[in-house]
Amino acid sequence: MLVLSRKTGESIMIGDQIEVKVLAVEGDQVKLGIVAPKSVKVYRSEVFEAIQEQNKEALNISTDLLEKLKKK
Template sequence: MLVLSRKKDESIMIGDQIEIKILGIEGEQIKIGIVAPKTVKVHRSEVFEAIQVQNKEALASSSNFLEQLKRK
């Protein structure tokens, strides 16, 4: 893991297309902005994890559905 320190109005570049901007610091919260191509999906980690769980459940449902179709 790379750990960097930034102040308000500073940024971090990831590759040549993704920029993380520090917009503000309020108490224990840091507001960041992410500039990235529309083809790059950006999610909060808890949303990303929920999407992964839903995808796994959908895959399991699809497998079960296909098995049921084979039996008929």
């Protein structure tokens, strides 16, 4: 893991197209701005994990159910 220190208004670059900028620090909360191409999906980690879990659950649909849906 790379650990960097940044102040409000400073940023880091990930590659040449993604910029992460520190917008504000308020108590124990840091507000970040992310500039990235529309083709790059940006999620909060808890949202990303929920999406991954839903995708795993979708893979576990029984073949019987799929056959029933297919016939309709």
